[in-house]
Amino acid sequence: xxxxxxIAVIPGDGIGKEVISEGIxxxxxxSEITEGFQFEFEYFPWGSDYYLQNGRMMPVDGLEVLxxxxxxxxxxxxxxxxxxxxxxxxxxxxxKWEFDLYVGLRPVYxxxxxxxxxxxxxxxxxxxxxxxxxxEGEYSxxxxxxxxxxxxxxxxxxxxxxxxxxxxxxxxxxxxxxxGRKKVTSITKSNAQRYGMVLWDRIFIEVSVxxxxxxxxxxxxxxxxxxxVRNPKGYDVIVASNLFADILSDLTAxxxxxxxxxxxxxxxxxxxxxxxxxxxxHGSAPDIAGKGLANPIAAILTAKLMLDYLGEExxxxxxxRAVKQNLSEKKVRTVDLGGSSKTNEVGVDxxxxxxxx
Numbered sequence: 001x002x003x004x005x006x007i008a009v010i011p012g013d014g015i016g017k018e019v020i021s022e023g024i025x026x027x028x029x030x031s032e033i034t035e036g037f038q039f040e041f042e043y044f045p046w047g048s049d050y051y052l053q054n055g056r057m058m059p060v061d062g063l064e065v066l067x068x069x070x071x072x073x074x075x076x077x078x079x080x081x082x083x084x085x086x087x088x089x090x091x092x093x094x095x096k097w098e099f100d101l102y103v104g105l106r107p108v109y110x111x112x113x114x115x116x117x118x119x120x121x122x123x124x125x126x127x128x129x130x131x132x133x134x135x136e137g138e139y140s141x142x143x144x145x146x147x148x149x150x151x152x153x154x155x156x157x158x159x160x161x162x163x164x165x166x167x168x169x170x171x172x173x174x175x176x177x178x179x180g181r182k183k184v185t186s187i188t189k190s191n192a193q194r195y196g197m198v199l200w201d202r203i204f205i206e207v208s209v210x211x212x213x214x215x216x217x218x219x220x221x222x223x224x225x226x227x228x229v230r231n232p233k234g235y236d237v238i239v240a241s242n243l244f245a246d247i248l249s250d251l252t253a254x255x256x257x258x259x260x261x262x263x264x265x266x267x268x269x270x271x272x273x274x275x276x277x278x279x280x281x282h283g284s285a286p287d288i289a290g291k292g293l294a295n296p297i298a299a300i301l302t303a304k305l306m307l308d309y310l311g312e313e314x315x316x317x318x319x320x321r322a323v324k325q326n327l328s329e330k331k332v333r334t335v336d337l338g339g340s341s342k343t344n345e346v347g348v349d350x351x352x353x354x355x356x357x
Contacts, residue, residue: 003037005310008069008275010091012047014284015294015343016075022296022347023073023303026322029351030307030315037312042069048079048087048284057090063098071306072277075299078284089141092279096134099274101266102164103171104132104242105305106249106281110256113328114337118232118255126232126256131175132245133168134266136161137196139242160196160241165203171269172239173211183215184208187224187240187248200241225251249281259283260295260336265305278306292342295334297323300350322353 009024011017024041031038044065046058057077059065066072072095077087095101108130110116112123140159147153172184186204190197201218208216219227221244228235228248232255238248253262259282267276280298288294300323307316326332332349333339341349 002031002035004040005037005071005312006040006042006069007306008066008072009041009043010046010072010074011043012075012077012284013049013079013087014076014286014289015282016047016077016284018075018289018292018294018343019280019296019299020073020075022343022350023299025347026300026319026350026354027303027307029354030312030318033318033354033357034312034315037310037315046091047077048082051079051082051086051090057087058094063094066095067099067274069275070310071275073303073306074277074279076280076282076284078286080286093139093141095277096266099277100135100268100271101274101277102133102135102168103265103267103269104130104134104245105265105267106130106132106245106252106262107305108249108252108256108262111261111324111327113324113330114257114261116255116257118229121232121255126252128228128232128235128252129175129179129181129237130245130249130252131168131172131237131239132249133164133239133241135242136164137242158193158196158241158243160199162199162203165200166207167270169204169207169239170210172237173207173214176214176237177211181214181236183217183236184211185224185235185238186216186218187221187238187244188218189221189244191220196241204239221247224248228252229255253281258295258336260298260334261301262298263301263305265302265309267309276306276309278302278309292344293335294343295336296343296346297326300347318354318357319350321357322350325353326350 011020110126136159138158142157143155145154188197190201262281264281304319332341
C-alpha cells in the first residue's frame with residue numbers, strides 16, 4: 001500500500017496560481033515514477049480575492065483546517081488593491097507563528113547553465129543556505145500608531161528571546177554538520193541595536209562552542225550585503241533574524257539567477273504536530289500574472305524541499321536532477337532566463353526529464 005501525503009494547496013494570488021500548478025505537475029509525475037507514495041491534494045481559494053470578498057485572507061478556522069495536513073504548498077500572496085502588511089499578517093505569518101515553524105530554509109545555488117550578473121563566477125561556485133528565524137524578531141506584531149497629524153507616532157518593537165535565538169542558531173550548526181558544510185555566518189547589527197542583536201551575538205558565541213568542527217564568523221547586515229555581492233563564494237550557511245535573513249535571501253537569489261529560482265521552506269524540525277509550510281521566495285508579480293511569463297522553477301524547487309521534509313529523499317533527488325538538466329540544456333526556459341518558453345512549457349519539460357531519468 002502506498003504511503004499517502006496530504007497536501008493543502010493554496011495557489012494564492014497573481015503568478016502563484018501559475019507556478020504552483022507546475023510544481024504539482026512534477027509531484028504527480030514523481031508519485032507515478034517512484035510508486036512508493038501518493039499525494040492527496042486539497043485546494044483552498046484563500047488569499048487576496050478571498051479577502052476582497054470576506055474581509056479576511058483566510059477563514060476564521062483556517063489554521064484549524066490546515067493543521068490536519070502533512071504540508072502546505074503556497075504559490076504567492078499579494079495584490080496592489082490590498083496593503084502588503086494585510087496580506088502578510090493575514091495568511092503567511094499566522095501560519096508560521098501558530099504552528100511554531102521557526103526554521104525558514106532558503107537555499108540559493110548558481111546552477112550550471114546559468115549566468116550570474118557577477119563577473120568571473122561560474123555555475124556551481126555560489127552555494128549558500130540562508131537560515132531564517134521565522135517566529136519572532138523584527139516581524140513580531142508589537143507596537144502601534146497613535147496621535148494625529150504632526151503628533152502621529154509609531155512604535156515598532158522586535159521580540160528576541162533566548163529560546164528563539166538558541167534554537168535557530170543550533171539548527172544552523174546542525175544543518176551545516178549534517179550536510180558537510182564548513183562555515184556558519186551570523187548576521188547581526190549589534191552596533192546599532194544594543195539589546196536584541198547584542199543578545200543574538202552572545203548566544204551565537206555560546207552555541208558555536210559546541211560545534212568546534214564548524215568555522216564561524218559574524219557580520220553586520222550592511223557589510224554582509226556588500227560582501228555577499230563582492231565575494232559570494234565566501235559564504236556557506238548564513239543564520240539571521242527574521243528581517244535580515246529575508247533581505248539576504250532576496251539578495252543572494254539575485255546573484256544566482258533571480259527570484260524565479262529561489263525556493264523556501266518553513267518547518268519545525270523538532271515537532272511534526274503541525275504541517276510544514278512551503279512557498280517560493282518570490283511574490284505574486286501582478287504585472288506579469290496571467291501571461292505565462294513566470295518562471296516556475298522556484299515553485300518546483302520548493303516542491304523538492306517539501307519532498308525532503310516528507311522523507312521522500314529519492315523523489316527529491318530526482319526532481320533536483322530534472323531542474324539541473326533543464327537548466328543545463330538551455331532549451332526550455334522562461335524570459336527571465338533569456339528564453340521564450342511559457343510557464344507551463346517548463347513544467348512539461350520537467351516531467352519529460354523526470355520520465356527519462
